[in-house]
Amino acid sequence: MKGPAPLEALTAALRRLPGVGARTAQRFAYHLLQHDREGAALLSRALGEAVERIRHCARCNTFTELEICETCASPRRDSSLLCVVETPADQLMVEQTMSFPGLYFVLMGRLSPLDGIGPRQIGLERLLERASDPALREVILATNFTQEGEATAHYIGELLRARGIRVSRLARGVPVGSELEYVDPSTIAQALRDRRPVSG
Amino acid sequence: MKGPAPLEALTAALRRLPGVGARTAQRFAYHLLQHDREGAALLSRALGEAVERIRHCARCNTFTELEICETCASPRRDSSLLCVVETPADQLMVEQTMSFPGLYFVLMGRLSPLDGIGPRQIGLERLLERASDPALREVILATNFTQEGEATAHYIGELLRARGIRVSRLARGVPVGSELEYVDPSTIAQALRDRRPVSG
Numbered sequence: 236m237k238g239p240a241p242l243e244a245l246t247a248a249l250r251r252l253p254g255v256g257a258r259t260a261q262r263f264a265y266h267l268l269q270h271d272r273e274g275a276a277l278l279s280r281a282l283g284e285a286v287e288r289i290r291h292c293a294r295c296n297t298f299t300e301l302e303i304c305e306t307c308a309s310p311r312r313d314s315s316l317l318c319v320v321e322t323p324a325d326q327l328m329v330e331q332t333m334s335f336p337g338l339y340f341v342l343m344g345r346l347s348p349l350d351g352i353g354p355r356q357i358g359l360e361r362l363l364e365r366a367s368d369p370a371l372r373e374v375i376l377a378t379n380f381t382q383e384g385e386a387t388a389h390y391i392g393e394l395l396r397a398r399g400i401r402v403s404r405l406a407r408g409v410p411v412g413s414e415l416e417y418v419d420p421s422t423i424a425q426a427l428r429d430r431r432p433v434s435g
Numbered sequence: 436m437k438g439p440a441p442l443e444a445l446t447a448a449l450r451r452l453p454g455v456g457a458r459t460a461q462r463f464a465y466h467l468l469q470h471d472r473e474g475a476a477l478l479s480r481a482l483g484e485a486v487e488r489i490r491h492c493a494r495c496n497t498f499t500e501l502e503i504c505e506t507c508a509s510p511r512r513d514s515s516l517l518c519v520v521e522t523p524a525d526q527l528m529v530e531q532t533m534s535f536p537g538l539y540f541v542l543m544g545r546l547s548p549l550d551g552i553g554p555r556q557i558g559l560e561r562l563l564e565r566a567s568d569p570a571l572r573e574v575i576l577a578t579n580f581t582q583e584g585e586a587t588a589h590y591i592g593e594l595l596r597a598r599g600i601r602v603s604r605l606a607r608g609v610p611v612g613s614e615l616e617y618v619d620p621s622t623i624a625q626a627l628r629d630r631r632p633v634s635g
Contacts, residue, residue, distance in 0.1 A: 237498045241485040242613060248481035251474035253466045261524060264485070266453045268498060269543050274451035279482035281448040282467070282475045284443040289468055298468060300439045323438060325462060343469050380602050 242268070296358055297323050297341040313337045315372040318361065319391060321345050323377055329377060336358060337375075340365055345378060346387040357392065367398055369400060373401045380407060439570055442468070460625040494565060496558055497523050506539060513537045515572040519562065519591060529577060537575075539566055544580060546587040559591065566600055567606050573601045580607060 292304035316337025449460035516537025
């Protein structure tokens, strides 16, 4: 005994979502068909529209409906600074600080050789091309401070420096507002190594 | 700064899946657009087809493409036995035992007053109508042995017995193949109360 074909097909399609196994897919399918058919129809249309309309910005690689995204096209951004982030979510976090006037390059991932994600998969060729813009003074590497993010920053840093481009990395240290008692030792060690002179 | 509208719409639609919050929805959306556009298109079509073609069996309430599902329509099933389960997944588990020749009624849920799921939400009126079939000799309550499943079985049992219908419940006890040492005390207590005479 199996379920009706459209239900089986829906469950199979839901399993393509990352981290969603057979039981979760089945729970999603039952929920939508039993309790939220409107949500199912909405999701169907949203997927179709996104696939059709969303592409990558030709300059920064982020998701956009345009050839060049609004940020890259803005005349108010400082085109001498380029901040490299892993995802659009990271870009959004940097934007929310309201302290970065420059432009972005979104890798849409990070180097992760074990998962088969190499330089080609995260569009490093496009980054190198972008970084050859003579208006650029500095590239700020803002990949995550995870092992993979650090490795990605290191790899990109080497490539860019070899081309004579000035590269920096976000400062590491104790987070603002935190108590030393609750900060992990490696963060404190890093903050000690990178300690700053106090003027006064 | 926000993402492009079709991406925002997709993330919002994905949040309607049960247990999926803002970050998971974003991760799903990024994954589909970045790594699996084919999967996104597939899911879009599967959702559309399922919403259009899947309905509830007029007799047993399970998901089907037909007016009456294949199980209910089968002349080989014993129409004097009706097994009440919570979900199509539970029905499938009972079928896999190959030891139940009768028919089913699928509640598509369980009573859960705190979540606003009352008798109307799980289609009890339809069950009562179905159970008034004179061909029926016995209704077997196979809701789950959770608090909510037990409460649902109790409530349905009272209703059916008040109509003079014979009602039974799946036996509770020690699972086949298990060692007493690893069985929870309330299961052992139940197995003691429901102990069976040994003929020899």
